[in-house]
Amino acid sequence: MLVYDAWLRMGKLSELHYYEVESGTQSQHFWPTHYVDIGAVGPRKEKACLVHKSQNPTPDFYPMHQRMQRFRGEEAGVRLAEAFIRHNQVSVNLL
Numbered sequence: 001m002l003v004y005d006a007w008l009r010m011g012k013l014s015e016l017h018y019y020e021v022e023s024g025t026q027s028q029h030f031w032p033t034h035y036v037d038i039g040a041v042g043p044r045k046e047k048a049c050l051v052h053k054s055q056n057p058t059p060d061f062y063p064m065h066q067r068m069q070r071f072r073g074e075e076a077g078v079r080l081a082e083a084f085i086r087h088n089q090v091s092v093n094l095l
Contacts, residue, residue, distance in 0.1 A: 007087075016087040020072070022064065032083035035076035038069065042080045 007016050020030050038045060049065070050057045072081040 012089065017084040018087065020068065020083040020085075022068075030083065030085065032072065032075070033086045034084045035072060035078075035081040036084070037073075037076065037078040037080070038082055039073070039079040042069065 004016070007014070017034060020032065046062055046066075049062060069080040069082065072083045073079050075081070075083075
């Protein structure tokens, strides 16, 4: 909500995208509008996530993310991807 509130105070001057956190548990009914190919940085992302104490990395923490990345990669036509939803109330018309 902090980011959303800041975005509103800025007058919706930029696009706002929501990141898929944990499909099925924290992110439900998530229908992506955008994908980012992370195939080249997958191992680096895993290492970064596992060293963050705030992520509380349990043994099942990252395998679940790997499954999400492979699933979203299949949707996007790449090996690994992350999914995002573009907020539909952007005041800027970029087309």
